[in-house]
Each structure stands twice: as C-alpha cells, then as structure tokens.
Amino acid sequence: MSQGFTEPPIGYTNEAADRAAADHARKGSESMPAQVITVTSGKGGVGKTTATANLGVALAARGRNVVVVDADIGLRNLDVVMGLENRVVYNLIHVIRGVTQAEKALIRDKRVPGLMLLAADQHADKDDVSPDEMDALCASLRPFADYIIVDSPAGIEQGFRNALAPADQVVLVTTPEVSAVRDADRVIGLVEATGKPSPRLILNRIKPELVAQGDMMTTDDVVDVLRIELLGIVPEDGAIVAATNRGEPVALQAGSRAGQAFHNIAARIEGERVPFMTLDASQQSFLDRLSSLFRSGHGPAGGAR
Amino acid sequence: MSRWLGRLRGRSADHERSGAVARERLKLVLEYDRAQITSAQLDEIRAEIIDSISRHVSVNRADVRVTLERDGRLVAEIPLDSARPAPGGGR
Secondary structure: OOHHHHOOOOOOOHHHHHHHHHHHHHHHHHOOOOEEEEEEOOOOOOOHHHHHHHHHHHHHHOOOOEEEEEOOOOOOOHHHHOOOHHHOOOOHHHHHOOOOOHHHHOEEOOOOOOEEEEOOOOOOOHHHOOHHHHHHHHHHHHHHOOEEEEEOOOOOOHHHHHHHOOOOEEEEEEOOOHHHHHHHHHHHHHHHHOOOOOOEEEEEEEOHHHHHOOOOOOHHHHHHHHOOOEEEEEEOOHHHHHHHHHOOOHHHOOOOHHHHHHHHHHHHHOOOOOOOOOOOHHHOOHHHHHHHHHHHOOOHHHHOO | OHHHHHHHOOOOOOOOOHHHHHHHHHHHHHHHHHHOOOHHHHHHHHHHHHHHHHOOOOEOHHHOEEEEOOOOOEEEEOOEOOOOOOOOOOO
C-alpha cells in the first residue's frame, strides 16, 4: 500500500504537461470555449468534493487547464482535500467583490501543471452570493481554463442554485444507498426544471463484495430508477481515505482503482469511449482485502463472495 | 467468531438480500416523491386499472406495473394475456 505514494504518478510527466500547455497556448482563442461543469449531489457526504478534486487532477493530467471552484461558501473543504490549504490568500468572495482579480486568487497546483483552485470564503454566507454573481465569476475564469469545475454545497438551497447557475453540464455524485439516490432524484428534477441538460451520474463508493453477496444495490438498479446517463463508477477504495488524509487526490497515485476510475471519467468527459470498470470482489485493493479479512475472520479465498 | 459476524451481517438464506430490499424501498419512495401520491394510493390505482381492463381483455395481473415518472407522468405497463380469452367471453 505504501508503495502507492512513492511510485511516480501515471501519465503526467512534466514533459507531457508542458507540451499540452504549450499546445493550448498556441491554439489560444481557437480552442474550445471553457466548459463549466457543476458537481452536485443533494445529499452531503457522498464524495462530491473528492470527485471534484480528482476530476480536476485527471482533466489537468490530460493537458487541460482546469480551475476547480469551491462553491461551498462558509464551509471550505476543497483546498484541504487537495492539500492546498496553506496557500489560500484570496478566495471566491474577494474576486466577486472585486477585491482582487481572478488571476491573483487562483492557486496553481504545482503537482499537476494546468490545475488551479479558487477557494471558498470561510466567513461569508451562501446568501452573500447570487446566481448572477456566480455566473459572472465563471465568465471571468473562462479565459484561464478549458474546464471550470464547480463543487456545489450539499442541499438544494441558495448555495446549490448558485453553483448550478453557470453550469454547462452537471455531474451528479451519489452512492448506492436509498437516501442518497432519493436526493439525487430530486436534484435531477431541479436541474431539468432550469432547462439545463440532464445531469450525468457518478456512482461512488461501490463495494464489489457487498454487491456480489446481494447486500448493495447494483449500478443497474440505480441507473434504472434515476434514468440518466452513467458517466462513471468508482469503487470504495481505502486509498481515498489515505489520500485525503495527506491532501493528495487519489488520481495522483498509480495503481489506485478509484484513481483510475476518475481518469476514465475524465476521458469520457472529453468524449472518449472508455468501457466501465469491471468491479469484481476479487479486484479490491490489497488494503480492502486485508481489512475485510479482519472483519469477516476468514481468508480471501472464501471471503471474495 | 466468523459465524457470529456472518449472522450479524444477515447472511441467512431465508432472508431477502438487503440490496434487493433497498431497490424496492427506493422505488416506492421515488414514486411518492415524484408525484406526492402514496404507495397505497398507487396500489389502489393499479387494482382499479386491472379491474377495468380485464373486463375487456385478459390481463397478466402479476405483471401489471404502475409507476410515476419524474416528469409527473403516470405510466401503466399492462401485459395482455393474449393466450387466454377475456373471462367474460367478450360481451
């Protein structure tokens, strides 16, 4: 497990990123206009912020310029998940109020060229910002990015409406639980009511061993009731907890299943056809296997199903 | 220890697996959420639809599905039992 942190990350040597950045600079205004992707869920605690951070890493690893925006005003999280908390000087409210320019408030993630963070304000309130102001904020960020990923706060109130306002596309994160999927369904209705395209779904924290023994809803179960396009499936992965502890998004690590899932999702966002992961109980990470070994009290041979 | 844990996690053959239970609960909850109709009312509607249709054609009762869609449409799937004639003989 510990090897995962020392191995070089997959696919983004500085060289590749430099080439991509140069490529983007050369294309300049000819390139596609920036896409605003709002990541939302309804229910809290389903992995929205983790998904935002990892999508940011994975898209930037593909050579894109990405701004991740923490729209959870009052509850700043994205900077911590990304390990950039010590570098926050200006935040989203400063840019909206004109205290500073967007360019100065963006924190560049030195690990992944092209990745930038705009942090939330911890002392302001969600009602201090309006949907129009969020729209204007994202408009001011568009020149810097191919993708602007907005991390929505949980819930369906003002903060959610703010995060939704600038969205060109919406990504809905949920887990295979009745309460989370119920809230997701409500969010789909609210998004569709604004006339925006239907959200695409990330089903997070799938536990293959529970699905195999029939104790967790399957991906098909969730997609059948929500009836929206599936963008990706992410297995439960102990590496996410460790990665979050360290402030290193899991998509930075080689060999992590969840990290690979986010790279696949990034590829799909860019229009590539990537097959969905097969999540077999036998393919759990070593850490998960080890912990289920302790939990169930029998060996992996009998514990897989 | 292992058997005790197994029992704790509900590993007995005579119980419906919790994943299937979750799926059914979710369907009921969403039907209610989507149109503010209770599952009891939905069952009543289903029964009345079956009664009404089976006066004319034979219906596969167990397979009739009445669901509420997110966009507020009430959708009934009524597989006809084409192999059998209607019970009243088509009066």
